[in-house]
Amino acid sequence: MSKKLASKIKGALVASTLALTAGTAYAADMPKIGVDLTTLTSPFWTSYAKYLDEEAKAQGVELLAPINSEFDTSKQITGIQNLINLGANGIIFSPFESAAAGTVLKAGEKAGVPVVAVDVAPTAGPVAIVVRADNLAYGRKACEYIGQNVEEGPVVQIMGDQASINGRDRGVGFRECLKQFPNLTLLEIPTKAWSGEDAAAGLDALLNATPDLKAIYMHAGGVFLAPTLQTLKRKGLLKPAGEDGHIVIVSNDGIPQEFDAIRKGEIDATVSQPADLYAKYGVQYVKEAIGGKTFAPGPTDHDSTIVEVAPGVLEDQLAAPLVTKDNVDDKAFWGNQL
Structure with a gap:
């Protein structure tokens, strides 16, 4: 092998190693998000899960293996605590019982892990924000x-x-x-x-x-x-x-x-119900909350309004249009995009 060829091979190996190292470092720096899914027996929630996976990749976060609480509050609380123990930097969940959500929110607060609620609002507790429609x-x-x-x-x-x-x-x-x-x-x-x-x-x-x-x-x-x-x-x-x-x-x-x-x-x-937007803004808000951002009432940049629905509970109220025979084929609806 000539010295010139050996030098080229060595250079290529070094470049490949650096690229792999950089990729590993980037992956290690990606926020880890824990997700609770209310159920996987409903097409709405399976669609939401699909959109979550897509948004995680698009927004540069790592989704830990989601838990499926199947409308069981105790299972939800235990599952989210397990996600926190596994190193989740943030949590996205949909409270089954709004009043019982405080247990999850307090667990997140104790661990320094921000929690974003999607679709269902807790009645109280330290939630970063709620992503929901009216x-x-x-x-x-x-x-x-x-x-x-x-x-x-x-x-x-x-x-x-x-x-x-x-x-x-x-x-x-x-x-x-x-x-x-x-x-x-x-x-x-x-x-x-x-x-x-x-x-x-x-x-x-x-x-x-x-x-x-x-x-x-x-x-x-x-x-x-x-x-x-x-x-x-x-x-x-x-x-x-x-x-x-x-x-x-x-x-x-x-x-x-x-x-x-x-x-x-x-x-x-x-x-x-905007399953696609629930996923998009759920991931966006939890990523921002991990970075230290806080939120305030007022208009958003995506045609919705953040309102304070209870003391300390902010809710981004997304639009939810009525679909009839007159507009059912509109490609803008997520139900026509799957």
């Missing part, structure tokens, strides 16, 4: 659509767990708005832990007692859509929009399955 508005939008399309008769809301502020807010928003439509009679189906089985059983019993039901509002299509449609179909009540006997149905999530149901005329509308 859930009272979800209920109002569903009510207004039903009120404009149903003249009179009984309507039901299939409710999320009332231990969650999301379940409570959607219910209150719908209930208060319905007072504007005195010809509509409100019925409610409670569920525990957003259970699709509870939804199906409750709807089955309600239809036996109220066969002239005119409309349904589902608090979460990701868990309630399939059991609701299956129950209606089994009873011969799943009639397409525009046909006599059609029950007006408004859902909430913005998943592809809801969009397909709108196209088929099985349901009429859904409120699109």
